[in-house]
Amino acid sequence: QVQLVESxxxxxxxGGSLSLSxxxxxxxxxxxxxxxxxxxxxxxRELVCCVSSDPRRTRCYSDSVKGRFAISMDSAxxxxxxxxxxxxxxxxxxxxxAANLAGYICYATSALWPxxxxxxxxxxxx
Numbered sequence: 001q002v003q004l005v006e007s008x009x010x011x012x013x014x015g016g017s018l019s020l021s022x023x024x025x026x027x028x029x030x031x032x033x034x035x036x037x038x039x040x041x042x043x044x045r046e047l048v049c050c051v052s053s054d055p056r057r058t059r060c061y062s063d064s065v066k067g068r069f070a071i072s073m074d075s076a077x078x079x080x081x082x083x084x085x086x087x088x089x090x091x092x093x094x095x096x097x098a099a100n101l102a103g104y105i106c107y108a109t110s111a112l113w114p115x116x117x118x119x120x121x122x123x124x125x126x
Contacts, residue, residue: 002027002115004034004097009120016087020120022080022097029101033057036071036082037110038093038122048095049082050106057106064090087124094119 008020024034035050049060049071060069068086073079080097098113107113 001025002099002101004099004115004117006095006097006117006120009095009122011123011125012087013126014088014124016124017083017085018087018122019084020082020095020122022082022117024078024080024097024099026078027099027101029053031104032099032101033104033106034073034080034097034099035106035113036080037096037098037113038091039096040090040093043093045096045110046093047106047108047110051080052104052106054104057104061106061108084122087122089124092122092124094121 003025005023031053033052036048037045039045048062051058051073070083072081096119097117099115100113
């Protein structure tokens with residue numbers, strides 16, 4: 001099991017930057033994936049970026065954020081970070097941290113991720 005607690009959301013103007021953090025509890029797993037999802041009103045939950053125990057799978061998966069968002073993990077502090085630059089109104093959503101300790105795959109399907117944080121709201125508007 002793992003507990004996840006997000007922080008860092010807020011309101012920002014278009015073109016601005018914001019960083020989100022996900023504090024995760026200590027876990028033991030030979031393979032894992034921890035990622036950021038987002039869900040805008042009326043839309044499905046979308047995998048944004050993911051860190052995997054397989055480094056080849058660590059990247060941002062959403063085409064709309066490539067080049068603007070970056071994900072990183074600090075194992076010493078048990079924190080997953082999402083740095084977001086050049087924010088757009090369409091980035092407005094509830095951002096969730098999710099974890100899968102049964103393997104290294106960053107699934108696009110949210111139902112395949114068993115552990116979730118409560119979410120943190122990001123609002124981008126002028």
